[in-house]
Amino acid sequence: MTNEGFFSQVYGITKQIPFGRVTSYGAIARYLGTPRSARMVGWALNASHLDDSIPAHRVVNRKGLLSGKHHFKGSNLMQQLLENENVRVENNVIVNFDKLFWDPNIELKMQ
DNA sequence: AGTATGACAGTCA
DNA sequence: CTGACTGCCATAC
Numbered sequence: 001m002t003n004e005g006f007f008s009q010v011y012g013i014t015k016q017i018p019f020g021r022v023t024s025y026g027a028i029a030r031y032l033g034t035p036r037s038a039r040m041v042g043w044a045l046n047a048s049h050l051d052d053s054i055p056a057h058r059v060v061n062r063k064g065l066l067s068g069k070h071h072f073k074g075s076n077l078m079q080q081l082l083e084n085e086n087v088r089v090e091n092n093v094i095v096n097f098d099k100l101f102w103d104p105n106i107e108l109k110m111q
Numbered sequence: 112a113g114t115a116t117g118a119c120a121g122t123c124a
Numbered sequence: 125c126t127g128a129c130t131g132c133c134a135t136a137c
Contacts, residue, residue, distance in 0.1 A: 005134090005135095006133090006134065006135090024119085024120090025118070025119050025120085026119065026120055026121095029119080029120090029133090034132090034133065034134090035120085035132095036119095036120080036131075036132040036133055037119090037132070037133045037134070038119040038120055038132085038133090039116095039117055039118085039119050039120085039132075039133065039134080040117085040119090040132095040133055040134050040135085041118080041119080042117065042118035042119065043116090043117055043118080043133095043134070043135070044118095044134090045118060046117080046118065047135095056118080059118075060118085061118075061119060061120085062119070062120060062121090063125095063126095066118090067118045067119080068118030069118085070118080071118055072118095
């Protein structure tokens, strides 16, 4: 059987994102070995919509912009979830994104 | 098999 | 930092 596919891999990492932390699509894609497939990560998360266990709200683009907020149920649900984790969000952009940034290539690989 | 789409990233100005 | 253009990969039709 073919691998679970790109999606399951993205799910696995996204689920491992710690509380109050955020990461970017490129970081996940790079961890999968395809730094060029950042768009696929977004696509995968799109399918992750079917899974509530996937904190997709912790995944944003490289600028820390809630690019996927428009895809959530509520228009401001994504921001609400982030603020619920002590993550400050202003103008759809995560504040202190560089501090809250959680890189799987480091956190997962290093440990 | 080819075209179109997509929650992006990198580079240049 | 922001805006515009290009590149790249995987899925769907």
